Amino acid sequence: MSDTPDKPKHPAAQLPDNARLLIVDDEENILRSLQRVLRREPWEVVCATSGQEALKDMAESHFDLVISDARMPGMDGPTLLAEIRRKYPWCIRILLTGYADITTTVSAINDGQIYRYISKPWDDDELRLIIRQALAFQHSERRRLALEKVTRRQNQKLQQLNASLEDKVRERTAELKQTADMLDLAYQELRQSYVTTTEVFSALINKRLPTDQRPNQRVITLVRAFADYSGMDEERARNLAMAAALYNLGKLAWPDKLFATPSDLMAGEHRQEYLKYPVTGEQLLMTLEPLKETARILRHHQEKWNGYGVPDRLKGEQIPPDARVLKIAVDFVELQLGLVLERQLTRDNAIKLLKRYRGRLYDPALTDQFITMLEELAPDVEHDDPSILVLDTRRLRPGMVLARNLYAASGMLLLNEGKTLTPILIEKLTAFEQGEPGGHRYTLYVCEPEDEQAEARA
Template identity: 40%
Template sequence: MTEEISPETPLTLLLVDDEPSILSALRRLFRPCGYRILTSESGAGGLEILRQESVDLVISDMRMPEMDGAQFLEKVRADWPRVVRILLTGYADITATVNAINKGAIYRYISKPWDDNDIVLTVRDALEWQRLQSENIRLLALTQTQNEELKSLNAGLEARVKERTIELEQVNGFLNLANDTLKQSFLVSIKVFSGLMELREGSAGGHARRVADLSRKLAIHLGVDAKAQQDIFIAGLLHDIGKIGFSDAMLAKSVPKMTSEESGRYRKHSVAGASALMPLADLKAAADLIRAHHERFDGQGFPEGTVGLAIPVGARILAVANDYDGLQIGTLSDNRFNAEDAKTLLVKSRGKRYCPTVIDALVELLGAPREEPGQSREVPVTQIRAGMILARDLLARDGALLLAADYVLDANLVREIQSYARREALSLVLHVKPNATPR
């Protein structure tokens, strides 16, 4: 039996009880609630209705002939697990009730005689719970679909990736050995991912690594704590991750040459990059810096227009390092500037676009030698030994990262590096720390 309450309401209740008076009482109770109501006087009849109709919630009596409520709800659970199940029990048989709960996985059981308000609220809450479950499944499917769309979007990279297959396989070989510590592997993975993104950037390749290195040096110079230094370094490596969906033509343009539409997309890339990293708890701090690295000290930046010291110090550092390199590679201007002119332009915007403290640190840092005497020593690739510690990143011919600074070489890795140098006909010289004792 079917009773249509409202043609616009998709929620359907199935009431199963061998007593017509109980079914009538329940139907009268739920009529004002706007549900579509189906009824059956037996478990078998209820199963037949479920095969033919879309049902959201079942209320079943416990004691019925031929098939009791426990057996009925167990079958409902097996064939229609999405349907919410509620049991009505009118006798104190705790064993049967527990059996129904276990086998039928019911949402709740209600004793007869019931309280009208209680049963109405229970049904409402059960349907809301079901809605939330369905929404969770929908969002999961949506996320998976979006991931597939992202993969399709990146399909244009396939040709370039194929061109680098040999080098990437070499990188993977090094990464397979880079498992001494979780922290070190984590940082190496981020550097490699940053390098993969830069395969698209052509003449701007290496930008992320240079920004990360300068940002870390500025953070150290300003006395930032070790944890924040690492977050700033990671943010530098990944600060352009939000550009992953940009076309090759757009990536090749300097900011002043972008169309209004392209400029609008460009102004959203810091938010997109931060959002991409937010699910990773270890990268939340870095994501916050990426989001804010285009904020200006005078409040004229984006995305929030944050002013002055309210901008995270890591983002203020990242802004200076990013623009210092961007001016030299031509991404921020129609012209490319040498290092000294780029520094001069940044100093002119001290207190306006950039944090004065960070600009002062940049001036002091660039006036110092890049590496203090005794900080590292050069070792030809043929003479490297297990136990040596890299003082600088080890890079491939095109600038792709092979191994990160501070990595401790082992015997297998030594063989891999020497084999790589022979295969590529390279006269590699590694910079290692002087206090390491080879094994």
């Protein structure tokens, strides 16, 4: 038998630094030979002369690997290794046999589930290599199990954090009780209508915004009208509507203050956070296969026709067509809500900006088609609430209530949403309108007086 240790065949990082080996054999000369073979290895070696002594040592101390002779008086090797497997399953088991006894070997494999068996006389180099491989395997398994344990613990923490986040959201407003009920219903109907589900998520996003700065429903209404106006096929129209409902999804983790800050006023870290929200929205939808195309639209809806947009700086025809449509609709609505510039623009001024930046920010052909739709279908296309009327000053009646803020052509706020119109107010509005430059006429979103609404419902 060779007495020269070979070099490790595995990287040191894969082997434990303090492995303990237990060698069991009833022959003292065999134990001494094995100790001599392993004396230069970085392992602690303990010897036992019987199965009973080995089990006692195992009970008193920790061992990583056991090498047992097959033939011993009293308790033989297969019986010992089977008992070790039952009590200490993490311990690697190797059978040392000097007999061509297939029955003993099969018993050790089946009952003791041994790692390897080695025949006497052994080869020193092969013996050391087998032990290294066994310890490396054991070390790798322990790391895998530890990582699985850490992963389970992290998943539990993540679930707890998610539950905590849900609790905090519920605490912020009593309205979320109704939203949670809507989400439960939407989940049950998910297979029938992904569109319905995305609009429920859109309502959740709206909860983070002030009442007068909620763009999603108006954007949804606009893109649906454009899809119908341009003859878009059903699947494209559905994907575009879902993207309109979820385009703000990547902003959910923003602080409230950042939500209401116009994008042109953001700087530094806040600006970087704003530029990342399309990608964040896409990532949140990536695992939902039916929303794959919707996620792609979300990613690219802030690309610019001139190539200076985010996240991929696509230019011109490189930008997905539906992402170009969503960009126009989003900017048109957000300009009027004060989510882009410091002041809110009138509808007419928002259209003027679309015209000014066609060919720079927006697809020229789609911009022209979008503006033509707005002009042909009038302001009615911008909402889908049957209780809201779109009127000019000549058709106003006392008792009507403003459903949206009214701005002059200059952008100055004239009347707040919720204002009840009186004869004097209507007269003043008519007079003020006559002084507007270029014959600008006011378009008002109003609701009928409460008594007339009740009569209509009856």
